[in-house]
Amino acid sequence: MTTQAESGRGDSRHIAIVGAGVIGMATACCLQEDGHRVTVVDWQAPGMGCSWGNSGGLGVTSIPPLSSPGVLRKVPGWLFDPNGPLALKWSHLPRLAPWLLRFARAGRMEEVERITDAMNALLSPSYEVWRPLFSAAGLDNLVHHTGVIHLYTDRAAFEGDALQWKLRKDRGIPYETIDREALLRMEPDIGPAYNFAVYEEVWRHVGDPFLIVDGLARHFAAQGGEIRRAAVTGFDSADGKVTALRTESGTIAADDFVVAAGAWSHRLSKMLGSPAPQESQRGYHVGLPNPGVEVRHIMMDTVGKHAITPMVMGLRLGGTSEFAGLDSPPNWRRARAIVENAKRIFPGLNTEGYSQWAGDRPLLPDSMPVIGPSPHRRNVYYAFGHSHIGLASGAVTGRAVSDLIAGRNPALDLHPFRIDRF
Ligand SMILES: Cc1cc2nc3c(=O)[nH]c(=O)nc-3n(C[C@H](O)[C@H](O)[C@H](O)COP(=O)(O)OP(=O)(O)OC[C@H]3O[C@@H](n4cnc5c(N)ncnc54)[C@H](O)[C@@H]3O)c2cc1C
Missing domain, CATH: 3.50.50.60 (FAD/NAD(P)-binding domain)
Structure with missing residues (x-):
């Protein structure tokens, strides 16, 4: 250089x-x-x-938009579940309404296909372009190529996500479905609630995004x-x-x-x-310095919509979406909800000494x-x-x-x- x-x-x-x-x-x-x-x-x-506090995923297959033909039907269920993946500050709703209309429009099938193509073009060269920068900055040792595991409770839950996987498959992105036995060989500490998973080899993750x-x-x-x-x-x-x-x-x-x-x-x-119609899609993470379980891959919990990442500091549980406006204070109940979800995945999780963090994802409706x-x-x-x-x-x-x-x-x-x- x-x-x-x-x-x-x-x-x-x-x-x-x-x-x-x-x-x-x-x-x-x-x-x-x-x-x-x-x-x-x-x-x-x-x-x-x-x-500072993201989940560290080089998620090159995260190409479908957040909005999709079925997504709005799921919203009420998510909102009324205190541990659900989505939260809304109701006083923010009047300001959010025009953004939500645009979000709904981005979920029409022809839009979903168009956006997925554009995102695939953006993300597929991700690591190829990062690699020389990581090397020049001496950061190669922070990058791990273990692939990602998307966790499902059962095959029916996976089938409920069919569109997400079809959009990837149509663009030549390979994935592998795995049953509980294979999952346990990859991640021995997963509890009994999760019986099905999808593995994508192409993901990498970093040991600390900061x-x-x-x-x-x-x-x-x-x-x-x-x-x-x-x-x-x-x-x-x-x-x-x-x-x-x-x-x-x-x-x-x-x-x-x-x-x-x-x-x-x-x-x-x-x-x-x-x-630009940009909103804060606030996310939270919890850091566990001594998680008490072994985690070998970055994993995505498709129920709680958060990631689980082995990091330099221990285990990071990060994700969820909160629409409360950029200037609102964090609602730390959201971080505790992530911990509750993660305990369903890893019943042996040790949360002693946990730290919490909130960050504002910049999100446009499409x-x-x-x-x-x-x-x-x-x-x-x-x-x-x-x-x-x-x-x-x-x-x-x-x-x-x-x-x-x-x-x-x-x-x-x-x-x-x-x-x-x-
Ligand atoms: C819980 C969570 C998990 C995530 N997981 C992942 C993941 O696994 N993989 C992934 O790719 N992404 C992930 N993300 C998203 C990712 O973190 C963001 O997309 C990314 O950090 C955005 O980077 P940025 O540089 O645009 O914003 P920021 O990191 O927020 O940087 C913007 C900077 O601009 C500065 N700034 C703003 N206004 C001004 C001003 N007027 N004057 C001076 N400075 C200003 C701010 O201080 C800030 O430092 C996650 C996000 C969250 C919340």
Whole structure:
């Protein structure tokens, strides 16, 4: 890898990125590789937003949208189950209603097929694009290739998810169904409630998603990249271009700008003439330092809709969805619900010394991120809205943005991800 000073490739520019999460830092590293001077601006240290506490899955097959023809029928059951996978702050409902209508529209079958194709294009090269970045940043030892196990109570529950699996199969993604006996050979501590599973070999997971972002940030800084601690409050513009970021401690001028501010991005894009219907899909995790059970794979619980990931710190149980608005305080009952679900999977689970965390997934109604140029400012690019696949798609996103800024044709067709699609 070349340093910014060494690289003479192309037209070297100064690029300012808002957001030092996995998307901002992956983008920063890609731009730096192209020989640009890059400044990343965040009000907190790199990786302290949603990227801190995710489940660590490089979930390259998470391609169907969250909305589907059957999903709305399941919502009341989920909402009225206190340990269910979905929660809503009822006072947020009036603000959420227009978003929900769009979400329902994204669940029409022709939309589901179109979105699944676009997400497959985004996610299928995930690891191929991450690999050189992980290696350059010395992070290979955090990446594990064990595949993922999706846990079902029985075959009937698996058959109830038929559409999800058909969408993958139609796109050539292989999976293997496994009975309880085979499941126990792979994961001996699973309790009697789970009798069927699906194994996907292609997934990888990381031992700590924060250490990935932190490692990228350290690598970026070691190559001469600048990380500034400040809240971006607005933009200075002239002649259809942004000239500087406004922060509470002065302005930051640059040639080009990237908005990669996760769940807060729509507030910034709106200032630039591009409102985006983004909601916080808050998730929670529980960390168990001494789980008392052996877990060999990342696993997805299809009942509680959360992941179980063996990590550096112990076992992480992470997931669920809460729609309460970005500024609402966490509801820690949601984290306890994850523990209750996990005890059904692992009756021998030891929860002593558990830690809890909440993070705001940036979610657009069609479950697809926004990646591409601003229609209103010639030198602004967007990279946000990565919902439950930000870690998986970080490098592909960063590469696409760096291709755009370099004037190269991105390998990924960005049309489905444009900001003005709503
Ligand atoms: C429980 C849970 C489990 C998950 N599991 C997975 C998984 O297994 N695999 C996967 O791929 N994804 C997973 N995700 C999703 C993933 O974590 C997100 O998609 C990803 O972290 C989004 O990254 P980001 O960089 O866009 O946002 P963030 O990490 O939130 O970074 C955005 C940054 O922008 C900064 N910022 C915002 N506004 C401003 C401003 N005005 N000025 C300065 N700074 C600003 C914030 O401080 C923040 O640091 C999970 C999420 C949750 C909640």
